[in-house]
Amino acid sequence: MTALADAAATGIEIIPIEPEQLPAAVEALLRGGGRMQMAYAWYPTPGRIELRYVGSRGQKEDFFMWRCTPHGTEVPSVAPISPLLGWYEREISDLFGITFRGHPEPKRLVLHNGAQPHVPPFDPSYPPDAQLPFEAEASGLPEIEDPDVQLLPFGPVRADVVESVELIFLYVGEHILHLHPQLFFKHRGMEKRFEGRSLAHATLLAERVSGVGSFAHALAFCQAVEQAAGCVVPPRARMLRSLLAELERLYNHLHYLGHLAHTTSLKVGEAEGKLLEERAKQINGKLTGSRFLRGLLVPGGLRRDLDPKPWLSAELERLREEIAVYVTMLENTNSHLDRLITTGILRHEVAFDQGATGPIQRASGFDRDLRRDHPYAAYGELPLVVPVKTAGDAHARAQVRIAEIDASIALIQRVLLLLKEGPVRVACLPPPHAEGLGWAESPRGSLFYAVHFAADGTLSRVKIKSPSFSNWRVFPFTVHDSNMMDYAINEASFGLTVAGCDR
Template identity: 35%
Template sequence: MDAFTQLFEKGRNGPCRPWPRVEVSAAEWTALTGHLVAGDLVLMGLWGDAGVVHMALREEGGGRLAVATCPCPDGTFPSVARHHAPAARLERTVRDLFGLVAEGAPDPRPWLDHGRWGVRHPLGTSVRAEPAGDANVVLAADAYPFLAAEGEGLHQIPVGPVHAGIIEPGHFRFSCYGETVVRLEGRLGYVHKGIEGLMAGADIAQAARLAGRQSGDSTVAYALAFCRAVEAARGIVVPERAHALRAVMAELERLANHLGDIGGICNDAAFALMLAHCGVLRELVLRASARGFGHRLMMDKVVPGGVACDLAPEGVAALRALVAHVRAAFPALVELYDNTASLQDRTVGTGFTRPDHVRQFGAGGYVGRASGRAFDARRSLPYPPYDRLPFEVAGRTEGDVNARVWVRIREVEESLGLIVRLLDTLPAGPVLAELNGTGEGRAGEGLAVVEGFRGDVLAFVALGAGGRVRRAHLRDPSWFQWPLLETAIEGNIVADFPLCNKSFNCSYSGVDL
């Protein structure tokens, strides 16, 4: 019996639902790391807690998921990143927030802590910052030790953290030979908002509102992941109509973001016409969402136990009209994209992401599926109502900007079909479960994974004895996509960075926590 199977079986009767969590020794933790290196397991998340560190693992190609918990009595744990690079920024975050140190870590630099908080390890020991005696503390943004690139004729180009328009802040350091990018390194953390600290001690209703604000363009996905974790912890049975309405909202969110991204990518290739037309369609999606659910982004509409509002007949009519309109207008835009030579010249072959890198980082969403990794949480880890809905998981193998556009195009088409199927089969009945008598006030833990428009969102929730949130962690898919952007731009020219960046469209807020 392999290490993961032992972990899974041992935790079946533990506190976490529906997937187990098991306390492991340092040696067992290291053995699981070996399975990550071998490619048998996929790293789904790594986060800190009071005196322990957790690691969520999934079988590659399988439907089993489990959490390993390593106690840190001396404030240290064996580094996963020492052998498996995708864990590096997660380990740096654990150190910043909890003060737990990954022994043997290849990168000891801070990640979220820019030296401006006034305290260190705010979710752990929480001591006043005294940087003068600690060489590992960075006081200012310009003191951050970016990785060096050596070679004759190389120069550096700093970009950000402030960008044009309404883009979130992030710093990008390019090392270039002429116009060719030799190395790119990103630095984030500028929109850190302490969301995990705010969720600790909150009641589940307030925590659900906070979850939906970790990354605002994915408010439905985040709220859904959090609520499913709470429902698993408490044994709450969600009404079938609520499951269906949640999926309608999730597909509307996917539709709006993909339409916006397709237009934005084309705009970064100097083809503003697509941006204008896709922008109109995205606006129609937002207006129909407001008609159906009372909010353009459907914020705070997914709640523990179901949904906050029902879909009235006029809302159904608005959504059906939306689908009909987009289905009529979208094919012409696809043809325009595919038959514009100047646009294809910019997107085809640009920003190539290697399939082995995608597999190593377990990248999901359009980034993974455009490079041959077919993971989609709706299919691979099915949850209601997707466990009984037919749909195709779009995929490509070219791994370039063009492939990421085509994955989005196919997902737009699938989302339109899913919305129609959901409306055609919308069950009658209540939209919110009665929470009384379903473990209210009971301690417990829940784990959930849902598919957002960027990829899989993971949520872990631990409820205290009073029913309030003791610990909540939500992992954005961008944690495993940002590093791949750095590899995708290598060998491209600096002017192609906006195009590559938009084709990834990673979340800043989602990883800044």
């Protein structure tokens, strides 16, 4: 326990660097087996922007940050070396007004064409609560010369109850040549909403960044604040945090299987998957008062204690038995498997370069999981199985999630055995100018929160790296040069959310 506590209290290494040295530094890091995670900007003082690049030198090596101050408004792009950073740089351009020299896709990302802020929205001189002046303009598409190529813009209002995104297909007959997902219709400016909020309110905001990732978001936020404050969360709260995080994975993965069966037209399979999801959500409601596990987390622990011991174990065991029957049936239905196997293959190298995360990267052969590689909550003390597949197709993505359901239930049962009485909350007050980085392996993959505090102790900047931001970038690489009939199945096999990506 103490070793874990010390790790949580250690700040992360911050290394100053000159902007011009960044490309060479990133190249050296990648060559040495390291990996970049994200980049963001913030204002240490009004009028001075600082860039941060988060990475690690090896899989289980601690995260570190490079920090650099641009001279003027232009810095060299590192996207040609680490493609996954391309979207982060475009986001910084849109929201902070920095230009990245040599960027392979120097286009808007987060702000739509037609949004015309007089100053970038994150500039301290941007008037609070002034909505962006906006007149819709076409999104930039590749030029088409061949008259046989057709254009299908689908969305942002699409069929069924789904999130808003515009899917723009360029296709010939059944053959998709190119997919451009026009995201960020749902951009709410959530990161800026954190500024100046109290920690209690900021935690509620984090819960509402991505509804089906409420707990993981709030957990990563709280852990970032706890790191900034050097605060050690009591053991019972850490155990309960792991338990709740696994309950979140459980209902998400069950929804995933039901939705995947919907796309392969397996009606009873869809109904059963969604009924099992409903059962899992009802367990959440009974245990916490919220079907989305909201309203429990706070920096320093939990807002109140829970008593899962008398009933949760038996109820989960019943659910596990039903899931086992369901999954066996899915895995023995040829019409279902035929549509999944070889569909939407994500190659290992593409998964790495473009920054795939969570079950998506684990289905393409990466044995990575933040719960094991960078333990938080009580994961350092729990036996963790990390399922990995190498085929990289829709079936592998489903199989990884199926195996994770089993692992999650086993983890919860383990927590219920180990759970001891004790306090669930300690005071957590970050000092002025403190900063912290928190992370969680959400059901969809790696989630990071970087927090900065102002001189008066309020939040001055919160950066959110959601797993769907990573995986939406990867997804089109499996769609280009594929088949229209497989599209819905492939999309379902990624299990993406738009809210988490758009923020």
